[in-house]
Amino acid sequence: MLSLKEITKNYVVGDTTVKALKGVSIDFRENEFVSILGQSGCGKTTLLNIIGGLDRYTDGDLNINGKSTKDFKDADWDSYRNHSIGFVFQSYNLIPHQTVLANVELALTLSGVPKAERRKRAIDALTQVGLGDQLSKKPNQMSGGQMQRVAIARALVNDPDILLADEPTGALDTETSVQIMEILKNISKDKLIIMVTHNPELAEKYSSRIIRLLDGKVTDDSDPYNANAVNEEKSAAEKKKERKKLKTSMNFLTALSLSRNNLMTKKARTLLTSFAGSIGIIGIALILSISNGVQVYIDQVQSDTLSTYPLTIEQTTASVGEIMSMMAEDREASRDHDMDKVYSQNQMARMINTLMQETKVNNLEKFKTFLDENKEIKTLTSDIKYGYATTLNVFKADTSEGAYQVNPSQVLMDMGYLSETQMMGMSMGGAKGSPMRGMDVWNEMIDNDDLIKSQYDIIAGRMPEKYSETVLIVDKYNEINDYILYSLGILDSSEINGIVRKAITGEEVKLNNEQHSYTYDELLDLKFKVVPTTDFYRKKDGVWEDMKDDYDYMVDVVDKGLEVSVVGILRPNDDAAATSINGGIAYKHELMEYLVNEVKDSEIVKEQQENPDIDVFSGLKFKGENDEENEQPKDTETEEPQKEEEPTAEETVTQSAPAAGMPELSDEQLAALMAGEKPEGMSDEEFTAMMAQMSAEAPAAEMPELSDEQLAALMAGQLPEGMTEEEAAAYMAQGGNKEQMQELTDMGMNAMGGLDMGSLMSGSGDFMGGLTDAQKEFLASLSDEQLAMMQGMITETTQQNLDQLANSGKFSNTTYDANMVVLGYATLENPSSINIYPKDFASKERIIELIDEYNDNAEEADEIEYTDIVGVMMSSVTSIINAISYVLIAFVAISLVVSSIMIGIITYISVLERTKEIGILRSIGASKRDISRVFNAETVIVGAVAGILGVGLSYLLTIPINAIIAHLTTVPMRAAIPYAAAGILVLISILLTLVAGLFPSRIAAKKDPVIALRTE
Structure with a gap:
């Protein structure tokens, strides 16, 4: 099943090549206990590492179940170590921050075995070596013999074909060594055990085969085996051993667990490391908190300001913004005159022309439809208010x-x-x-x-x-x-x-x-x-x-x-x-x-x-365009309107009576009326109406100018000195001397117009400025009715009454539109004004763009003219805000770079500290990707802790920062980290540490597992 063919291994040390193995050829049986003996440096451990796939041979071939390994890739070797090989080391090589059970489970985890089965098999393996009751202990809580048993259990848990033991008893006492050898001997009944040892006595006692090495060559083999000479059929057990290639895989949760347990064994250091990593996060968080506070304040100012000064669109409007822009352009324009004199700045003509040209009637009904149908504008506004x-x-x-x-x-x-x-x-x-x-x-x-x-x-x-x-x-x-x-x-x-x-x-x-x-x-x-x-x-x-x-x-x-x-x-x-x-x-x-x-x-x-x-208030017809011409009789010869002769005062009174619906006046009544007295037999209402008609219809005779004293007496209802009753009555009937009454009107208007409402509300103000003593005495003598009469003259009600009387019985002196205005008629579809409240200045600019687009697509008569006073005054605010934002972004970028560099250094230190763990993981089948994942997981944990710590400290620091801001300024600005931003900062911290740890984790993955295992 395992065959070494002319294996050589050379090491290059500086300019020297060291030949560790020199053409070693060995075939191993499926189950036997093989001990390899030899002096130190003879190549025993090198041979064991090559068999275990931890080291690569320089030449020759290693056959596994008849398959050459010359074309094996890293993944093939990882799978081989994980599923076919179990390692037992002299120094145990247990991961100190994992429990006994976790150490044994680790190989199964890399194999992708489900958690329940993994735990069961690990417990069975520990029970097999006599440690079924030590599952929760850490390696540092156990004796050397117990730790070696854990190592054996770990080697056996994945049911490997081959168990490799490198001086398994080298660090144990005699009694414990015997116990370990007995365990290995029992295991050799079903598996191939290859043990490297310096102890020939144990080898001879427990081994079924002893191979001796010297200077990289096999010098003796007590029970040699030639796989090619054996032609017997493969047993069922052998066939079972022919497994298809399996891949190893450590999921990220397992990597997180390994890293978490490692970090928890060094809590103080982990906390300090996280704090060091959080410094950059704290800087970012504080900058963001202040930036957010400033932005919230700016947004509030913008929103509040724009809620007070919206974009205003009136039915009839003049572009105030155009005028202000024109004035601003004049201020900024260059000058080509000398500076030895004072020059006029001619703006009035341009201002008047602008007002005349820019004043227009807006079609608000159509524009309201546009606003109601435009969904984007609704997202840009706090409200759109329609006035009626x-x-x-x-x-x-x-x-x-x-x-x-x-x-x-x-x-x-x-x-x-x-x-x-x-x-x-x-x-x-x-x-x-x-x-x-x-x-x-x-x-x-x-x-x-x-x-x-x-x-x-x-x-x-x-x-x-x-x-x-x-x-x-x-x-x-x-x-x-x-x-x-x-x-x-x-x-x-x-x-x-x-x-x-x-x-x-x-x-x-x-x-x-x-x-x-x-x-x-x-x-x-x-x-x-x-x-x-x-x-x-x-x-x-x-x-x-x-x-x-x-x-x-x-x-x-x-x-x-x-x-x-x-x-x-x-x-x-x-x-x-x-x-x-x-x-x-x-x-x-x-x-x-x-x-x-x-x-x-x-x-x-x-x-x-x-x-x-028809005028609903008088029943008279509204005057049309041609009615004024048609109502006047024309001269038969010239076809021009006839000029009527002005009636005398007596004729006016005589003609007025029937028009007012009053009886004919007798000569006595007429004389009394001309004298300004109420005629006998006439009611107060009839007398008042007759006097009103007399004043409106009487011919405009030139009246003498009165002194202030005479005018005051006359307005007080007294006969002025030097005037007869007839002259006084005629003066009142005619409305007085036109120039003097105009002066009185102007005086009243000046007095009223000069009254400052702010002063009035506060109870202060010089209301008598510009009046002579006679005028003051005159005004003091007026009754409420007479003062109202003067106010009536100021508001031109006299002229309105004259117009009404001129049209009496012919046409209404008003219009249909005027009546509808008086009644307050309006429709919801056609407002008289529109106020658009943008959310902020950026939204306002976008709304203006949309209005401009509307104007571009509308007919000239339907184009909208709006007033944007705040926009003209605050045009530089956006630039200031952007400048502040760019400065803050620069600070944040610097903090991020510093934080990333520091975290990368910290992660590299962790790689150096966990080098032996890297060797252990590689020996049980962990791939390079798995090693990277372990350290990436560690950086994620450190980044998460650093982020949470940084955000938490930043929240605490905002308390004194806000106290200082409140003490030094009156601006209601408060530094605050939004919850969403806090979460994003933690994610950024994790991402930064992950990115910063990629290079160190790559270094870790590339470490030679043999060298890593030798690291202390």
Whole structure:
């Protein structure tokens, strides 16, 4: 079965070739106990290693079961050692960090034997050598004889054909040596045992055949055997021995077990090694924690900023961004003039041209469809908010003292800052950019609960879930601006009635500065009523009349309105760089959708839609393009419109009476009316209406200019000195001297326009600047009605009344579109504004690209113009963030390189320490790949421990780091390692150690097993 044919083995040592074996030819029987004797250096161990496949012969041939081994590959030799050979060494060569049972099981593990069978066979082998009760001991807990028995059990467990014993009793006492030899003799009954020994007595006593070597040659063979001369049939046992080639394989779990047990025998060193490997991981983790903290802060700032300054698209818009870009370009542009003078920078013409050219009407209905259908934009945004022209009319739910409107806020009107007409204009939208548009305290919240929760803490109640639920916003000190309290009717608005007029006239303004406090339950008990604008009108005599001044009607309307309640109180958290809600009450978008649908489905809107040519408020026809020309009679000769002669004042009064539906006036009544007195028999309402028509229809006669004292007396209802009653009445009827009244109007506008809202809110400010003493005295003398008259002149209501009277009985002085705006009509498909809230600046840039792509594919009329003020101001932020990221990446890369080099060195040291283990594993059939796998497993374990240790220490280190950051800065930035990043760091640590260990493990795999076994 085993035959050596002219085996030679040469070793090259420097320039010298040493011939260890010189043409050795030996045939061995299937089962016999062969002892090889000889002096030291005669080639005994070399011969044994060649037979065992640990060493390669230089020349000759080794036949196994009649098969030559000349063409054997490494895998063939590995399989041969694992399945056909069992080694018993003088120094036992047990793996010290494995138990007795694990040492014996190892050969079976390499054979791929299942765990249950492997354990059973290992126990049987140990029981056979008398160690069935020593399974859990480690080799260092046993005597030399016991360790040699373990080695024999390991050699036998895989049922090999040949057992090779290299001085098995060399380290044992006589009694133990005899026990070992008895075991080997019993084994030789079924197997071939080849033993190398220096003890001829044991050899002669126990061996069935003795071969002597001298200087690499066989000098004597006590029982020679010639395999070629034996022609007997192979026995069944021999046939059984003809096994097909089997492969050895150590799975990674086994390699992990070997390495884990080895590392556990050196816990302190393993821990220190892992700590050394974790230094790089700690550096990476801390950099990532700070980077993550900075990035989280930057993301929060971006998200918060963009939630306050979204991409804004209005139906009618001017490109503010274009203007700012133009100004920025001018600042950066090079100059070619000298620096010895000061030069003008001519931007006004370009700015005006840009405004004129860039102002356009956006088709938001079509663009909304694009946004709804584009899935990518939804992933890039925190929310997309659609605004509508519908006014949110909110009243206090308690109508016991009448209907009090809290939105649009009535505070400015109560203060005397604005007239009712101006307030109505504001409620219908106002001019874009007007500071008054931000004075309402009801704000729509963005539809992103996560973003809101990141900016606000819920200090009481909960977030709204239905459209009839709202939240109250307080500041970071749990305070609410008293303007909001007055607006919501929580504070009595009567305290601020007329304070602006008083301030203008020089009166001392005193407000109650007592700081009020409210419990959470009190604020959560707030109830309001939402009423559609269309409910303010009632149909009477075929037309719709405005009922806002009807006390009982408005109370009834408010009582029937939608009840809205406050269900939560929010406070900005400390980490919020900006907030998405201005303050006051925040409501869900669904509330506006409810209002839009209510207005759309109202009777008055439907009637106006069904009769687009008729004004539902007057019953008159809307004026068409040709109506103004057709309404005037033409001269029969010239075909030009006839010019009507202006009537006298008396003719005006006489003609006005029938037009107003009043009776004919007598001469006495007419005289009294011209004198400014109420005629006998005329009611107050008729007198007021007649005076209004007189002022509107009377011919514009030139009135004398009055002194400030005369004008003040006249406005106070007194007869000015130097004027007759007729002159005073005519002056009032005509509206005064045009230039003087214009001056008064300008004065009022200047006074009102110069009023600073910030100063008003804080109770400070010079409201009297620019007024003369006479003007102050004049304003102080005005009654509320007269002040309203002056405000009416400022807002040009006089001109509106003139227009209405001019068209009286002919055409409506308004239009269909204007009526729909007054009613607050809108459709959900066609918003009046769109606010797009990007998640961050990168998302914003991508959204802009998508909008640009939309514009490229749209017709010119459908192209969208948007406003991106933050984009212009913050264009450099992305570059800064990228620069910081690149610097951090560079630090991380350096740390990775250092960590990898250090781990590679540590792994190489482990290879040097475990060299003998490499020889042992190779002797029982482990392949080079298995050896690599063992050390790769060790690097994986070290890498995992290093990663976990590094991440754990990094988490601990973030505590003092955050304390230092909080102490040194006010920035709410906190270093933190995300859990996902922590897991990735551990994986990176494992991967790095694995990569770093590839070279040392390859060195380990290439080690000569014979040399490795000799290493101590």
